[in-house]
Amino acid sequence: MTAVQPEPDIEVGVPKSAAAGLPAVAVSLGMAMKQMGPVRTARNLLRLNQVDGFDCMSCAWPDPDPEHRHTAEFCENGAKAVAWEGDTNRIGPDFFAAHSLADLETRSEYWMGRQGRLTEPMVRRPGGTHYEPISWDDAFALVAEHLRGLASPDEALFYTSGRASNEAAFVYQLFARAYGTNNLPDCSNMCHESTSVGLADTIGIGKGSVSLDDIHQADLIVISGQNPGTNHPRMLSALEIAKRNGATIVAINPLREAGLLKFNNPQKPSGIAGRGTELADHYLQVRSDGDLALWQALGHLLLRRGVADEAFIAEHTVGFAAYAEHLREIDRAEVLAATGLEWAQIEQLADVFARSTKIVNCWAMGITQHRNAVATIKEFVNVALLQGMIGKPGAGLCPVRGHSNVQGDRTMGVWERSPEEFLDALGAEFGFEPPREHGWDAVKAVRALRDGAAKVFVGLGGNFVSAMSDTGVTEAALRRARLTVQVSTKLNRSHVVCGGTALILPTLGRTERDRSGGTEQRVTVEDSMSAVHASRGRMAPASEHLRSEVGIVCGIAAATLGDRHGIPWTAFSRDYDEIRHRIARVVPGCEGYAEKIRARGGFTLPHPPRDSRTFPTTPGRAVFSVSPLAAVRVPAGRLVLQTMRSHDQFNTTIYGLDDRYRGIHAGRRVVFVSAADLAELGLADGDVVDLVSEWSDGVERRADGFRLVEYATPKGCVAAYYPETNPLIPLDSVALESNTPTSKWVVVRLERRVG
Numbered sequence: 001m002t003a004v005q006p007e008p009d010i011e012v013g014v015p016k017s018a019a020a021g022l023p024a025v026a027v028s029l030g031m032a033m034k035q036m037g038p039v040r041t042a043r044n045l046l047r048l049n050q051v052d053g054f055d056c057m058s059c060a061w062p063d064p065d066p067e068h069r070h071t072a073e074f075c076e077n078g079a080k081a082v083a084w085e086g087d088t089n090r091i092g093p094d095f096f097a098a099h100s101l102a103d104l105e106t107r108s109e110y111w112m113g114r115q116g117r118l119t120e121p122m123v124r125r126p127g128g129t130h131y132e133p134i135s136w137d138d139a140f141a142l143v144a145e146h147l148r149g150l151a152s153p154d155e156a157l158f159y160t161s162g163r164a165s166n167e168a169a170f171v172y173q174l175f176a177r178a179y180g181t182n183n184l185p186d187c188s189n190m191c192h193e194s195t196s197v198g199l200a201d202t203i204g205i206g207k208g209s210v211s212l213d214d215i216h217q218a219d220l221i222v223i224s225g226q227n228p229g230t231n232h233p234r235m236l237s238a239l240e241i242a243k244r245n246g247a248t249i250v251a252i253n254p255l256r257e258a259g260l261l262k263f264n265n266p267q268k269p270s271g272i273a274g275r276g277t278e279l280a281d282h283y284l285q286v287r288s289d290g291d292l293a294l295w296q297a298l299g300h301l302l303l304r305r306g307v308a309d310e311a312f313i314a315e316h317t318v319g320f321a322a323y324a325e326h327l328r329e330i331d332r333a334e335v336l337a338a339t340g341l342e343w344a345q346i347e348q349l350a351d352v353f354a355r356s357t358k359i360v361n362c363w364a365m366g367i368t369q370h371r372n373a374v375a376t377i378k379e380f381v382n383v384a385l386l387q388g389m390i391g392k393p394g395a396g397l398c399p400v401r402g403h404s405n406v407q408g409d410r411t412m413g414v415w416e417r418s419p420e421e422f423l424d425a426l427g428a429e430f431g432f433e434p435p436r437e438h439g440w441d442a443v444k445a446v447r448a449l450r451d452g453a454a455k456v457f458v459g460l461g462g463n464f465v466s467a468m469s470d471t472g473v474t475e476a477a478l479r480r481a482r483l484t485v486q487v488s489t490k491l492n493r494s495h496v497v498c499g500g501t502a503l504i505l506p507t508l509g510r511t512e513r514d515r516s517g518g519t520e521q522r523v524t525v526e527d528s529m530s531a532v533h534a535s536r537g538r539m540a541p542a543s544e545h546l547r548s549e550v551g552i553v554c555g556i557a558a559a560t561l562g563d564r565h566g567i568p569w570t571a572f573s574r575d576y577d578e579i580r581h582r583i584a585r586v587v588p589g590c591e592g593y594a595e596k597i598r599a600r601g602g603f604t605l606p607h608p609p610r611d612s613r614t615f616p617t618t619p620g621r622a623v624f625s626v627s628p629l630a631a632v633r634v635p636a637g638r639l640v641l642q643t644m645r646s647h648d649q650f651n652t653t654i655y656g657l658d659d660r661y662r663g664i665h666a667g668r669r670v671v672f673v674s675a676a677d678l679a680e681l682g683l684a685d686g687d688v689v690d691l692v693s694e695w696s697d698g699v700e701r702r703a704d705g706f707r708l709v710e711y712a713t714p715k716g717c718v719a720a721y722y723p724e725t726n727p728l729i730p731l732d733s734v735a736l737e738s739n740t741p742t743s744k745w746v747v748v749r750l751e752r753r754v755g
């Protein structure tokens with residue numbers, strides 16, 4: 001394999017100390033105008049996140065109430081996502097005739113994303129070197145032929161990316177289960193699965209308990225393992241309001257991120273002038289995976305400060321005594337080794353907590369993608385229960401989801417291990433017995449493909465090959481499939497790394513009008529705060545051949561199952577209210593769904609801990625938990641890598657080659673490393689290295705040709721972008737209980753590139 005050459009044009013400058021501002025406006029409009037032109041730019045951006053507009057296809061940050069929406073109700077990365085989808089370039093049969101799979105194999109995600117919108121269904125037949133056109137009916141028949149030809153429905157995998165709407169997700173899981181399997185891996189398996197597990201075990205529901213208003217009212221907001229400036233930028237507006245209301249903000253993150261330091265709100269003259277809102281009052285640059293130790297030390301100190309809300313604990317919780325006993329003493333040396341912090345910083349944090357009466361704790365991937373992520377999240381819950389910070393205004397737990405409808409997909413039943421009650425309701429509604437054996441999540445899906453246990457992979461959106469860990473293993477596994485099917489809007493590597501037979505099924509985007517069945521259709525989504533609302537695109541579709549996600553799923557289902565169980569796939573594809581009436585009868589909290597989503601701004605799903613301090617756990621109370629303090633030691637000369645997004649990226653979609661907040665321009669193959677580690681390893685800023693990860697299977701995984709960038713990160717901790725560094729994450733390196741790849745914790749060594 002040819003060695004990857006360092007990027008010749010890369011420039012490394014000084015990181016920013018403030019997010020957004022005029023540059024965000026310039027970049028947003030620049031990209032939008034370039035890809036969509038002035039008219040489409042105006043039309044799309046003025047409808048983005050508006051009451052009767054369409055929902056941003058990027059992150060899952062909630063929209064303000066209808067009365068408080070801004071004319072420009074979007075951020076830079078929302079605008080980039082719309083521009084990327086609104087791209088006026090088109091790729092169809094001619095493009096695929098000109099570009100063989102071997103050629104596309106050499107192309108970057110960035111290059112593929114810029115080729116334009118997919119326009120027609122395409123097929124790669126066994127042994128074929130190119131994709132060629134296929135009709136929709138033939139495509140559906142081909143999928144049906146493969147699915148019917150399997151020895152067991154469990155040889156098929158139905159993957160969902162968080163972009164899929166609630167209606168598409170509901171019919172998708174219904175199809176998989178009517179077909180006979182629970183193999184419903186989804187992107188949540190790679191991101192907030194640890195949250196779902198940790199919260200379900202302790203408060204009885206795997207979702208956050210706060211509203212936007214709680215953030216505005218809080219007097220303390222803690223942000224752990226999250227970079228909102230890039231991944232949830234409108235969160236900065238909420239933090240600005242909270243600051244104005246007197247809140248203290250604590251950032252806990254290995255890296256100093258501009259979006260946690262200061263927000264220059266581009267919708268305000270002060271923000272345009274660069275005199276925005278200072279954010280973090282306290283910034284703890286904890287070592288990767290040091291959060292568990294930190295929150296145990298915090299719990300210990302809060303117990304010592306006697307701030308326990310005894311009335312709340314007595315009435316609403318179990319397990320407090322064991323928790324208090326576990327933290328009566330704490331191993332300070334272990335805590336300091338694990339966190340890399342000074343004890344005084346932790347004491348100060350405890351003081352801030354002790355004097356706060358309304359605390360919101362926010363987190364994202366920097367917490368969920370570690371081996372002990374679930375234990376860390378349970379410590380978050382412990383501290384919240386200790387102070388009674390759940391189920392009251394201005395307080396609660398706030399996992400922030402990174403994909404627009406990832407939470408909604410799960411609510412609709414896209415889960416490889418849905419609860420019995422959901423399967424009972426589904427079976428009762430549609431008159432069949434759903435499969436009960438749990439299916440395969442994302443990691444198990446790759447193992448099954450690798451081992452030949454799975455033979456068909458269907459992807460409803462997303463870019464599984466690039467998003468998953470252990471790229472070498474994942475790519476080889478997908479290539480072993482008899483059939484891969486990708487429902488997509490634009491070209492990506494999952495179209496190139498494919499099965500013996502491969503299908504690309506082009507679908508409508510969120511910005512586009514959906515006139516399935518001859519009537520204007522809308523879809524629905526659920527944000528990180530359990531608010532469900534409608535989304536309706538108005539733009540003319542990129543091609544007359546496109547079909548909606550619902551239409552594609554129902555087409556495949558009808559071709560595969562015919563009228564088995566009498567499920568009205570055609571009716572569903574012609575009128576989404578038919579789907580919503582079923583959702584109302586199957587999905588808890590969705591009674592009257594079709595009517596509720598017509599209300600201005602939609603509705604919010606029930607959340608018993610938030611709404612009434614009731615906890616649908618086994619004991620019927622919130623559960624304190626006890627976890628061992630397990631700081632993992634790294635061998636000498638090795639470092640802990642966290643993979644992350646640049647500012648010009650959304651998941652595996654690369655909008656551009658800059659990461660301006662971190663001072664990077666025209667390149668992506670960089671590693672952020674501390675001055676102390678550079679000195680200790682005899683390396684220097686600007687050196688080019690190969691990254692090699694080491695794992696118990698003895699296999700050396702490599703990612704080559706990265707430029708070292710000296711950066712403010714804790715000693716022993718380095719950071720680089722995915723998907724370029726996903727090859728380094730072993731498939732079996734997963735979080736306990738949630739099986740989420742440990743993308744934030746990979747042991748690596750740096751090998752200097754000579755010559």
Ligand code: SF4
Pocket residue numbers: 049056057058059060061073074075076077078079231232233234235
């Ligand atoms: S904050 Fe998230 S949902 Fe909102 S516009 Fe930005 S990317 Fe889209």
